[in-house]
Amino acid sequence: QFADYHDFAILNTRPRTPKDKGLAEVCVQIIQRSVLVKLRERKFFSLEELQKAIDVEVDRINNGITKRFPESRSDRFHRFEKNELLALPKHPYPFSKWIFQQTVSEFYQFTIDGNIYSVPYTLIGKKLDIGVTSHEVQFYYENELITSHSLLEGYGQASILDEHMPANH
DSSP states (O other), X not given: OHHHHHTOOOOOOOTTOTTXXXXXXXXXXXXXXXXXXXXXXXXXXXXXXXXXXXXXXXXXXXXXXXXXXXXXXXXXIIIIIGGGOOOOXXXXXXXXXXXXXXXXXXXXXXEETTEEEEOOGGGTTOEEEEEEOSSEEEEEETTEEEEEEEOOOSSSOEEOOGGGSOTTO
């Protein structure tokens, strides 16, 4: 969902096989050797102090020139990539609290944070994933959004939709 929201693809690699993305592995090594090793003996008393020290080392890496690469990473970024970047979405990604593999009971309802939400009765016995954002509760079956409800404030309230009930209810 995060990838869809920002319009990019996630390409998985085989587990425990650094051969798939060698360039990424080399970048991790560079950071470990050039940043972490240099900073591991230092003591930091705030996150801001640590972030400043990391920024200095990362800037040194990005602006560095080597015999093999006479142009810095920063220069290559500005020349090739910066103009290709897309604008960020107007609103930040709505992070969710997830509850996975919850079985729909015979009452086709779920209690979340003390409030009750309905799902279609046809899903009784099926396992759903539930995403809770700051304003919505979403129910997914096999990674497909089935229904959503506005997040209820307070405790003991219910959001039960008539279309979720069987005809004989």
